[in-house]
Amino acid sequence: MSEQKRLIANRYELGNLIGRGGMADVYEGIDTRLSRTVAIKLLKSDLANDPSFEDRFRQEAQASARMAHPTIVRVYDAGEDIELDSRGNQVKHPFIVMEYVRGKLLRDILHERRLSIEEAVNYASGVLTALEFSHKAGVIHRDIKSANIMITENDQVKVMDFGIARAISDSSATMANTVGIMGTAQYFSPEQAKGENVDARTDLYSTGVLLYEMLAGRAPFKGESAVSIAYQHVSEAPDAPSTHNNLITAELDQVVLHALAKDRNDRYPSAEEFRDHLIA
Structure with a gap:
């Protein structure tokens, strides 16, 4: 499966890269369950196994999820996507699914x-x-x-x-x-x-x-x-x-x-x- 069609948590289809940050990349995506466009923030792979960065990423999801207001980008979902690498080891990809803002x-x-x-x-x-x-x-x-x-x-x-x-x-x-x-x-x-x-x-x-x-x-x-x-x-x-x-x-x-x-x-x-x- 190409990266463009990668499915996160068996629900979110990863699309084009739309932004880069210090610890995460942001993609346009599709919530296949609700058929809506979303933004998906993925922790960068080289940081995904660093507990300090992983904690910050979870912290972002928890803080943002409390912010339900028209002037704040909504957070819809968060979690970890687990993949197996070529050696059969589990690789964690923490993610946050957010409102897509045009x-x-x-x-x-x-x-x-x-x-x-x-x-x-x-x-x-x-x-x-x-x-x-x-x-x-x-x-x-x-x-x-x-x-x-x-x-x-x-x-x-x-x-x-x-x-x-x-x-x-x-x-x-x-x-x-x-x-x-x-x-x-x-x-x-x-x-x-x-x-x-x-x-x-x-x-x-x-x-x-x-x-x-x-x-x-x-x-x-x-x-x-x-x-x-x-x-x-x-x-x-x-x-x-x-x-x-x-x-x-x-x-x-x-x-x-x-x-x-x-x-x-x-x-x-x-x-x-x-x-x-x-x-x-």
């Missing part, structure tokens, strides 16, 4: 064109609505960035990839204790950059970075390495977004810079309050 990554849209102020505010508001829901459910995303935001054909926001999310109740584990620092340096909060505990306000900082990027057409900090960018998140004050886009009002500048406060106690305390100030 649209574009926000990252790709930003590469194509500058957003209007209205678009930037609307997209950030959608992300904050998703985070309001997830935070109330006890889940921190930890990796908010343009590559994890889908914009549907109807111009709706869909947040995806809770792959490094952990329940807030388990957040005593610091970022420094994980296998490498997760996330993307451009969107790091100061506490992530320093390897400290994270909480819901970490997501709000990253959303502030995303909002800055959408408004200004560039990230608040640039550097030649992840370390240099992380240092700036900890130690440097960002320019106001209006420095790069004179259509941005002083009030909107203030909202963005409030979200980017170095001390999490100086940021908005919740996604709901951040959104309310943004759309006021």
